[in-house]
Amino acid sequence: MRSRPTLEWAPGPEVLALEPGATDVRPVADVVRGGRVVVLSGAGISTESGIPDYRGETGSLRTHTPMTYGDFVGSEAARQRYWARSHLGWRTIARAAPNDGHRAVAALQACGYLSGVITQNVDGLHQAAGARDVIELHGNLDRVICLDCGTTSAREVLDQRLRDANREFTAEATRINPDGDVELPEEVVRTFTVVPCTVCGGTVKPDVVFFGENVPKARVERCYRMIDDANAVLVLGSSLTVMSGFRFVRHAAKAGTPVLIINQGLTRGDPYATYRVNLPLGRALTELAHQVTAGEETGGPSHA
Incomplete structure (x- = not known):
């Protein structure tokens, strides 16, 4: 049986004590450094590229x-x-051009820390930044x-x-x-x-996928398989308001897989989060990538 990161999953009202969220990405880096992390991104990661989100302060x-x-x-x-x-x-x-957040995700994937990227965005900016085999949950x-x-x-x-x-x-x-x-x-x-x-x-x-339209079943099942095989799920820039993304967070948490969230503002997934960071995505992910790779002797993730 594969080992999981040491952070414990503890869902419940006590998680909300993190409001409005931490600003230290080191606990997230500790988990990501272990590898096999699946990213689930939302519109918040693209706001710094000039594309507004749906539900933020100016959504x-x-x-x-x-x-x-x-x-x-x-x-x-x-x-x-x-x-x-x-x-x-x-x-x-x-x-629109990729921003620092997209580039940090692509860099983490290139270094072997991410086992998959699922995006709810339809802008193609993850791929433009160099990310590979991105599952576009809502199309392009x-x-x-x-x-x-x-x-x-x-x-x-x-x-x-x-x-x-x-x-x-x-x-x-x-x-x-x-x-x-x-x-x-x-x-x-x-x-x-x-x-x-x-x-x-x-x-x-x-x-x-328009509002009121279903995500294709085969695409959903592929995402579930990726989540099942992950050591952790890292949510980036999503309020998780719609079920199409939220279900993967709930599924991961139920299985005991740590859920890490970086987002400006509260999210529907906060009660399931092991740790939540409230920072702009470009800044947070640039720092996260630096923290993950700093001091790594092998130049890649450890798979215990």
Whole structure:
């Protein structure tokens, strides 16, 4: 039987005594140094790249209602509204660059300390920073899929088709949301032309999981297998409000696997956390990577 890190899991109300969270990452580094750590990241890790989160102090859910799956498939007007706004917002996300937090995760993985990275983000910034084999729980805005024939294609191709079909569309993006959506007046939305699938003429949707849509079962099961094989789970920049990510924290804690959380603000997973840090992600993860690798004689994790 594989050994686990020495920090004990002790869920319950007493964990909330950590509020508003510690600022010392050394206890997290002690666990990560043992290797086989799975990262579960959320929108908070991308805020320093200029992409806002949903639920932070300035989270977009305070002023923005994301498109739901039911609305998208059930209404031509809703699809027009989504694509008009996303057409502008995607360009901003496509230009976003990885930040120190993404780079620290990639470095820890390259050094062998991480056994997997699961992200709830759809921006592709973990991969852009060099992370490998990232499980994109909610998909990626870089791809689109036809709901009728299942054909997938690159978002860049669709973007050019939308540009060609909307040469007189001159709206500009203002506030960008984590799902690539922006705010546009309804009279501007009504001037936008949506293009169909080039294969069957069907409805094209971004290859992401909308609110109200289920994560594919095979993807969920792959995440569970990764969590089951982990020595610890490290949550980065997620409030864990939605079940799609929270279930993995609850599953790990039930199995006695330490759960470590680095996030600005409280999270739904705090009662399950072994240790929680309340710091900006770029700063915290840069320090964490330094702490993990400092003084390592072998240059890699120990697997007891």
